[in-house]
Amino acid sequence: MKLLYAGKAKSLYELDEGRVLMEFRDDLTAGDGAKRATKAGKGALNAEISAKFMELLRKKGIPTHYLGFEPPNRHVVKRVKIVPLEVIVRNIATGSLVRRYPFKEGTELSPPIVEFCLKSDEYHDPMVNEDIALALGAVSSREELSRMREIALRVNEVLREFLLKKGIILVDFKLEFGYDDEGNLVVADEISPDTCRFWDAETREVMDKDRFRRDMGDVLKYYEEVKRRISEN
Numbered sequence: 001m002k003l004l005y006a007g008k009a010k011s012l013y014e015l016d017e018g019r020v021l022m023e024f025r026d027d028l029t030a031g032d033g034a035k036r037a038t039k040a041g042k043g044a045l046n047a048e049i050s051a052k053f054m055e056l057l058r059k060k061g062i063p064t065h066y067l068g069f070e071p072p073n074r075h076v077v078k079r080v081k082i083v084p085l086e087v088i089v090r091n092i093a094t095g096s097l098v099r100r101y102p103f104k105e106g107t108e109l110s111p112p113i114v115e116f117c118l119k120s121d122e123y124h125d126p127m128v129n130e131d132i133a134l135a136l137g138a139v140s141s142r143e144e145l146s147r148m149r150e151i152a153l154r155v156n157e158v159l160r161e162f163l164l165k166k167g168i169i170l171v172d173f174k175l176e177f178g179y180d181d182e183g184n185l186v187v188a189d190e191i192s193p194d195t196c197r198f199w200d201a202e203t204r205e206v207m208d209k210d211r212f213r214r215d216m217g218d219v220l221k222y223y224e225e226v227k228r229r230i231s232e233n
């Protein structure tokens with residue numbers, strides 16, 4: 001199979017008829033790739049967790065690139081043209097938000113905050129406003145940004161409610177979007193403990209990639225626990 005693209009944690013292979021095979025690797029990175037590790041089994045855990053979330057979004061009528069899960073660590077997805085923005089939704093203030101602004105750690109954000117950031121390791125994914133996103137050509141209209149915002153908030157509602165029933169607080173997460181061959185805007189990439197913050201609803205224990213970023217240990221043990229909880233009926 002032809003390798004189309006190898007990112008920091010996933011590789012894309014060309015399949016056929018506008019379909020792509022997305023392989024979740026065992027690589028973990030943080031700090032725009034400055035910190036790296038490999039943890040055997042991480043790719044399979046993220047692939048399974050992300051498949052579950054993508055299937056949930058599909059059930060709720062939210063358009064995604066996801067077509068199917070090929071265990072242990074692959075998704076079949078639509079070929080899309082990626083919008084070079086990260087869309088972040090925050091329900092609780094933590095991470096870069098409390099480093100950049102005078103929010104108190106752990107404060108609930110109601111309504112949630114949506115941020116657009118440029119996908120660029122070189123510039124450390126800077127937050128952009130509408131004018132900057134347009135001037136850089138990341139999007140071609142303000143409507144595109146409001147569509148992404150709308151879908152991201154809907155994804156937040158769906159995932160937040162689902163996770164809370166599993167004893168998990170959805171603190172914040174990052175989405176990527178793309179356009180499929182028919183020109184539809186769809187949720188792309190992955191939704192996993194690598195791209196979301198999850199806290200245990202009772203103990204507020206960290207259950208996501210912050211365990212790696214902050215050297216808290218037991219990274220895969222918590223990814224496994226997320227998978228276990230969301231797989232229960």
Ligand code: 5GP
Nearest residue numbers: 088094095096097172173174194195196197
């Ligand atoms: P923060 O801006 O606080 O670092 O991150 C906010 C949320 O977006 C977190 O859930 C974090 O995992 C996710 N996020 C932000 N930027 C990136 C990124 O470049 N890669 C990944 N995997 N997640 C990101």
